[in-house]
Amino acid sequence: MKKSNILIVDDNRSVLSALDLLLSPYCAKLKCLSSPKTLFAELQTEDYDVVLLDMNFTAGINNGNEGIYWLNQILEQYPGVSVVMITAYGDVELAVKAVRSGATDFVLKPWDNEKMIATVDTACKLSQSKRELKKMQLKEKQFIEEINGSNKDLIGSSATWERAMKMVRKVADTNANVLITGENGTGKELIAREIHRISKRSNKVMVSVDMGAVAESLFESELFGHKKGAFTDAHSDRMGKIEAANKGTLFLDEIGNLTMPMQAKLLSVLQNRMLTKVGDNQATKVDLRLICATNGNLKQMVSEGNFREDLLYRINTIHIEVPPLRDRKDDIPELAEFFVNKYADKYGKDLKISSQAISKLSDYTWPGNVRELQHSVEKAVILSDAQQLNAGDFVFKNDDMNNVSNFGGTLEDMEAQLIASAIEKHAGNLSAVSTQLGISRQTLYNKIKKYGL
Ligand SMILES: Nc1ncnc2c1ncn2[C@@H]1O[C@H](COP(=O)(O)OP(=O)(O)OP(=O)(O)O)[C@@H](O)[C@H]1O
Numbered sequence: 001m002k003k004s005n006i007l008i009v010d011d012n013r014s015v016l017s018a019l020d021l022l023l024s025p026y027c028a029k030l031k032c033l034s035s036p037k038t039l040f041a042e043l044q045t046e047d048y049d050v051v052l053l054d055m056n057f058t059a060g061i062n063n064g065n066e067g068i069y070w071l072n073q074i075l076e077q078y079p080g081v082s083v084v085m086i087t088a089y090g091d092v093e094l095a096v097k098a099v100r101s102g103a104t105d106f107v108l109k110p111w112d113n114e115k116m117i118a119t120v121d122t123a124c125k126l127s128q129s130k131r132e133l134k135k136m137q138l139k140e141k142q143f144i145e146e147i148n149g150s151n152k153d154l155i156g157s158s159a160t161w162e163r164a165m166k167m168v169r170k171v172a173d174t175n176a177n178v179l180i181t182g183e184n185g186t187g188k189e190l191i192a193r194e195i196h197r198i199s200k201r202s203n204k205v206m207v208s209v210d211m212g213a214v215a216e217s218l219f220e221s222e223l224f225g226h227k228k229g230a231f232t233d234a235h236s237d238r239m240g241k242i243e244a245a246n247k248g249t250l251f252l253d254e255i256g257n258l259t260m261p262m263q264a265k266l267l268s269v270l271q272n273r274m275l276t277k278v279g280d281n282q283a284t285k286v287d288l289r290l291i292c293a294t295n296g297n298l299k300q301m302v303s304e305g306n307f308r309e310d311l312l313y314r315i316n317t318i319h320i321e322v323p324p325l326r327d328r329k330d331d332i333p334e335l336a337e338f339f340v341n342k343y344a345d346k347y348g349k350d351l352k353i354s355s356q357a358i359s360k361l362s363d364y365t366w367p368g369n370v371r372e373l374q375h376s377v378e379k380a381v382i383l384s385d386a387q388q389l390n391a392g393d394f395v396f397k398n399d400d401m402n403n404v405s406n407f408g409g410t411l412e413d414m415e416a417q418l419i420a421s422a423i424e425k426h427a428g429n430l431s432a433v434s435t436q437l438g439i440s441r442q443t444l445y446n447k448i449k450k451y452g453l
Contacts (some may be wrong), residue, residue, distance in 0.1 A: 004124040005029040005046055009036050009070070010054040010086060015109065019052065022113055023120060036070045043078055049127040050104075050120055055087040055094060064094040068101055075102045080130045082123035086111075144205060154187075154194055155338045158330035160323045164191070171318045172198040177270075179255075179315050180293040182322030184429045185371030188293040189253060191322060196249040201289055204248030209241045211262075212254035212431040212441075219262050220278050224269070230279020242275055242286055249289045254431055255315065256296035256307065267311045290315060295432065325366040325373065332362045335370060339377035340389060347381055353389040360391040368427030375427060416451040419444070423453065 004027045008019050016032040024030045029046065033039060036057060042048075051074055055067030064087065071083050085098045088109040095106040104123045107116055156165070171178055172195045180188045189208065196206040214222050221230075225240030242250060258266065269275055270290065274283040292315045301307035325332065336358055344351040366372050380393040419437065426432035434444045447453075 001026050001121045001124045003028050004049040004127070005031075006050045006052065006120065006124075007031050007033065007039075007042060007046075007048045008052040009033045009039055010052070011035060011057050012054070015054075015086070019116075022116065026117060026121070027124075036066070039070065039074070040077070043074070043081070048078075048081055050123045051081055051083045052107075052120070053083055053085055053103075055085055055098065064091065064098070068098060071098060071101055071103055080127060080134060082127040082130075084119055084123050141203065144203060147205065154190055155335050156328065156331040157334060158328040160328040161331055164320055164322055167318070167320050168195055169198065171195060171320075173200060174318075175289050176317040177290045177315050178292070178318045178320060179298070180291065180320045180322060181298075182293075182295065183324045183369055184295050184432050185369035185427045186322040186324055187370050188295075188322055189251065191320065192249075192251045192291040192293060195291060196251075196289075199249070199289065201248050205245070206249040206251055206291075207241050207245035208251040208253060210253045212257040216259055216262060220265060223266070224275055225277040227277050227279035230277070234279065237277075240275070240277065242269060242288065243284075245286075245288060247287050249291060252290065252292045252315075254294060255292040256294040256298060256301060257431060258307075260306075260308070263308045263311050267308060267314060270311075270314050325369045329362050332366075332373070333358045335373055336361050336377060339374050340381065343378045343381040349381060349384070350387060351381060351384060351389060352387065354391070356391040357389050357394060360394055364394075364396055367425050368429075371427035371429075372424075412451075415447070416453065419447055419451065420453055423448075 006023060006027050006029070008016055008023075008030070010016050010019075010032075011034050013034060016034060020030060020032055031042060031046070033042060036053075039051075043051075053067060053070060053074075055064040057066045067085055067087075071085065074081055074083055082104040083102070085095060085103045085106040086109060087095055087106060095108075098106055104126055105119050107119055154165075156162070168191055178192075178195060180191055182188050192208075193206060196202060209223065220226075221234075221238065221240070223240050223242050225238050225243055226234045228234055228236050252266075269286070270288075272283075273286055273288065275286045276283045298307050298312050298316075302309045302312055325335075336353055340351060340353045343349075361373065361376075368375075376394055377389075380389050384393055419433070422433045422436050423430075426436065430441060430444055434441045437444065439447075
């Protein structure tokens with residue numbers, strides 16, 4: 001209360017001077033008005049925490065309507081201010097009406113001094129909490145806008161890309177589950193972010209989970225959360241990703257990597273929209289918008305018995321296919337320029353890209369799609385000492401493995417080179433690399449470590 005500003009509005013001057021005398025020692029600023037006519041001019045000039053407001057101003061009319069009118073006006077324009085009503089008539093019904101309309105509290109005339117100080121003190125604290133909450137909500141909003149990004153980061157204007165974007169705009173505002181398919185690096189996650197960004201859920205977060213990176217033993221705890229003591233390492237309660245995405249969007253990347261038992265557990269949550277933490281016996285409701293992505297063919301996986309058909313139906317209400325970059329070559333110049341500007345900025349260089357370089361990039365097939373293009377441009381920007389990136393700044397490796405008979409190294413050299421070129425081909429996506437090479441992710445990690453790749 002010591003730092004608070006208080007405004008008192010009452011047409012009885014002796015009430016004003018008594019309250020001034022009583023409350024002034026406890027607050028930073030106290031101002032008295034004998035009529036509400038100048039109330040808003042006053043609220044505009046100073047940040048008040050509490051307004052003590054009389055319920056009746058027109059002599060002879062004691063129905064409290066003027067007080068309720070001014071109360072509503074204050075709360076509409078200054079929702080952070082706490083309003084305490086003063087009434088002389090002990091009319092509890094009227095006071096309750098005021099509290100229902102949003103007044104923080106009321107005091108009856110004649111008042112008890114200690115009770116008046118306590119009531120105003122509580123109203124000051126409430127007003128400060130409202131301000132803190134508003135500040136936090138503003139910060140949260142800025143934070144969410146920052147992670148949601150902007151559509152300026154989503155480049156493309158080819159007819160093929162536009163078709164996908166049209167679908168994005170159509171589905172964004174619905175709550176429909178979306179399945180995004182396409183090769184690695186085509187922009188599936190970026191598209192999921194765009195759907196979330198322009199949806200009604202954009203004031204909440206989109207939580208991404210890479211299903212290829214979640215070990216089966218940790219799946220439930222990671223997605224559903226756990227209670228303290230649910231298992232040896234559960235030292236405290238933990239919120240799962242699904243709960244974190246409540247009221248927002250849950251993005252499950254590489255959904256094709258889920259094992260059958262994991263699929264069954266996920267399906268159960270999606271069907272019932274209820275979540276039970278590991279070690280808990282109570283289920284809680286979740287409000288989710290689900291977007292899944294995969295580079296695999298889920299229909300084929302269903303026919304091979306590796307993906308549940310009922311789960312596919314559940315996640316596939318709307319299907320968006322993201323075309324590979326080689327099928328939308330018209331986007332390459334725009335993407336290349338975008339990445340050149342982005343990385344020139346990042347590395348503090350003043351660089352442009354030549355038309356010959358653009359032609360070279362447009363002729364390449366980009367097996368790693370936009371991610372590979374992005375990495376190639378970043379590498380060229382870092383290495384360039386000139387003011388322009390030329391065709392020679394982009395070197396696409398001839399696949400040495402096509403020429404095995406001329407390979408001069410050892411078997412281990414060959415293995416290392418094969419892994420390196422697969423990593424480059426899949427632009428660092430280790431799930432895709434392990435699938436291509438026919439080895440488990442663990443074996444792949446071991447070999448990467450062994451060869452220092
Ligand atoms: N249209 C685009 N405009 C700008 N950047 C893009 C575009 N598409 C993809 N990118 C960039 O390419 C990279 C790969 O995109 P993203 O991660 O969305 O692809 P993905 O299909 O989800 O890949 P993966 O299947 O490997 O998970 C990201 O850095 C992303 O910002």
